[in-house]
Amino acid sequence: MLSERTPIATLPTADVARARTFYENALGLTPQEEAPNGIMYRCGAGKLFLYQSEFAGTNKATAVTFMVSDEEFDGEVDALRAKGVNFQTFDYEGMQWKDDVMVSDGMRAVWFSDPDGNILNVGTGAM
Known part of the structure; x- marks a missing residue:
């Protein structure tokens, strides 16, 4: 069941390199895995995935x-x-x-x- 799963926060970015600088330098996150257009970070028991998107910043x-x-x-x-x-x-x-x-x-x-x-x-x- 989904209630027993740890979700992954997924955030869009217009510029992966710029976002990487912020998440690693300002927030202190360490990349766990890299994809061609994104980066996965471990945050405690969860994860945060940043990915390239034209919809960045619309939320x-x-x-x-x-x-x-x-x-x-x-x-x-x-x-x-x-x-x-x-x-x-x-x-x-x-x-x-x-x-x-x-x-x-x-x-x-x-x-x-x-x-x-x-x-x-x-x-x-x-x-």
């Missing part, structure tokens, strides 16, 4: 979430900031923001975009 919602413990959150956010990642804020009922970090009901999260505009998220708490 305007969160595409990938990286869940971390509350204890790890500040370190992850600091590391992203140190790599030049800019966080996004937006209006959504029940969300409060402090220094571009969403704080709500015991959860904390940040959102940011990759070079193609794919929206990524790092968060704590149950989803």
Whole structure:
């Protein structure tokens, strides 16, 4: 059954080399496997596949979430900031923001975009 399978996040990119620089340098991912027009990264128990596509950046919602413990959150956010990642804020009922970090009901999260505009998220708490 699919409920017992680990999904692979699949993200389009207009420029595989540019995306590779971001995912490896800013996020610290290591390539697991390469295809002619894409790269597979292992992320914990899951995977993230970047592939060449003319539709890169057309999704305007969160595409990938990286869940971390509350204890790890500040370190992850600091590391992203140190790599030049800019966080996004937006209006959504029940969300409060402090220094571009969403704080709500015991959860904390940040959102940011990759070079193609794919929206990524790092968060704590149950989803």
